[in-house]
Amino acid sequence: MVAPVPDASTRLGDTTASAGAERPVIILDCDPGHDDAVAIVVAAQTTELRGITTVAGNAPLDRTTYNACVIRDLVAPDVDVHAGSHRPIVAEPKHAGFVHGESGLDGAELPAPTRLQSSDDAVAYLVDTCRAEEGIWLVPTGPLTNIALALRLAPDLVHRIAGVSLMGGGTFGNRSVTAEFNIWADPEAAAVVYGSGVDLKMAGLDVTHQFLATPERIEAVRAIPGRLAAVLADLFVFFADTYRSRHSTLAGAAVHDPLAVMAVSHPELFTSSRRHVQIELTGELTRGMTVIDQRDLIERQAPNCDVLDTVDVDAAWRLINSGIAAAGDVP
Numbered sequence: 001m002v003a004p005v006p007d008a009s010t011r012l013g014d015t016t017a018s019a020g021a022e023r024p025v026i027i028l029d030c031d032p033g034h035d036d037a038v039a040i041v042v043a044a045q046t047t048e049l050r051g052i053t054t055v056a057g058n059a060p061l062d063r064t065t066y067n068a069c070v071i072r073d074l075v076a077p078d079v080d081v082h083a084g085s086h087r088p089i090v091a092e093p094k095h096a097g098f099v100h101g102e103s104g105l106d107g108a109e110l111p112a113p114t115r116l117q118s119s120d121d122a123v124a125y126l127v128d129t130c131r132a133e134e135g136i137w138l139v140p141t142g143p144l145t146n147i148a149l150a151l152r153l154a155p156d157l158v159h160r161i162a163g164v165s166l167m168g169g170g171t172f173g174n175r176s177v178t179a180e181f182n183i184w185a186d187p188e189a190a191a192v193v194y195g196s197g198v199d200l201k202m203a204g205l206d207v208t209h210q211f212l213a214t215p216e217r218i219e220a221v222r223a224i225p226g227r228l229a230a231v232l233a234d235l236f237v238f239f240a241d242t243y244r245s246r247h248s249t250l251a252g253a254a255v256h257d258p259l260a261v262m263a264v265s266h267p268e269l270f271t272s273s274r275r276h277v278q279i280e281l282t283g284e285l286t287r288g289m290t291v292i293d294q295r296d297l298i299e300r301q302a303p304n305c306d307v308l309d310t311v312d313v314d315a316a317w318r319l320i321n322s323g324i325a326a327a328g329d330v331p
Helices: 034-046 061-075 122-132 145-153 155-159 181-185 187-194 215-222 227-246 258-265 313-327
Strands: 025-030 048-054 081-083 137-140 163-167 200-203 270-279 290-293 305-311
Touching: 025 034, 025 122, 025 258, 034 048, 034 061, 034 227, 034 258, 034 313, 048 061, 048 122, 061 081, 061 227, 061 313, 081 122, 122 145, 122 155, 137 145, 137 258, 145 155, 145 187, 163 258, 181 187, 187 270, 200 258, 200 270, 215 227, 215 313, 227 313, 258 270, 258 305, 258 313
Parallel strands: 025 048, 025 137, 048 081, 137 163, 163 200, 200 305
Antiparallel strands: 270 290, 270 305
C-alpha cells in the first residue's frame, strides 16, 4: 500500500522523481471516450498495463469496447480487452453522445481493430487477475460499475490490490450542479467503491479542468510524427470544439482521464489532500455528488481518499506528448 499523505495540501516531489521508480502495475477500466483514449496511451507508456476492461458510459458498451480495441491496437497491441457492464447497478443507462459523439470517438478516421475483446466478463477478469497477482492498481476512468461488482464479488480484493485511482467527482458537477458524469452515471457503484475501505485516489473536476486541450497543445500533438498523433489531434479538435461550445470560458477540452493514470505513475505531478468522501444517493438536486469533507473540525470522519488538488499542467502535457511519440507509427 502507498503510505498515507498528511491531511493537508502537499507537494509530491519533482517531475523527475518517477524516472527511477518501478513502473506500477495497473488494469485500466474505461469507457472510450476521447480522454479515455489518451489514458490508454499514457498507461501503455508509463505503467505495466495488465489489461483493459470496458464499461458503458460515454457510449454504450459495444462502442466503448470497440473503441478501446482501436486505441489498444495503436499503442499496446499485446494487451487484452475485456468487455464489462452494459448498464449501471440500479440506474437507467445514460451516455454522453453530446460530448463524445454517438460513436464515443467522433472526429477522426479510426482504423478497424485487428482483434476484438478477449472476453465479455470483465468482472471475472478483474477478480481472477487481482487474486493471482497482488499489488495491482485499478484505474477506472468511467462509471465505477465493474469495480463495484468486483469488490462485491470478492471483498478480499480490498487487501490484495494497491488501490483504486479514479477519475470522477469534484466539488462541482458537469451533469448536474453537483454531480460529475462518472459518479452520476452509477452512484450506487461509486458508493460501494468509496465505502469499501480500499486505498483511493480521486482525480475530480477541480483538477481535471486545469488540464485543457487548447489549440496550441493540439497543434503540438499534430506535429508529432506518426499515425497515432494524427488520430489523436483530430480527436482533440472535435473534443475541444464540443467543450468550447458548451462552456462560457474554457479555452479547450478538459482531458480528464489520463490524470487518473498519472496519479499512480507520476504522483509528483500533483498536490493532494487527504479527505473523507461520500456519495449522495437520494438528494433530488444532489444525487451523484461526491460530498468532500473539507471542514477543520476535529470530529470530522477519518479520511478515505487522496483528493487531487492541482497538477503540473506543462509537465503532464510533456508526458502525453512523449507517450504519443514513443508509441511510434503503426503500419
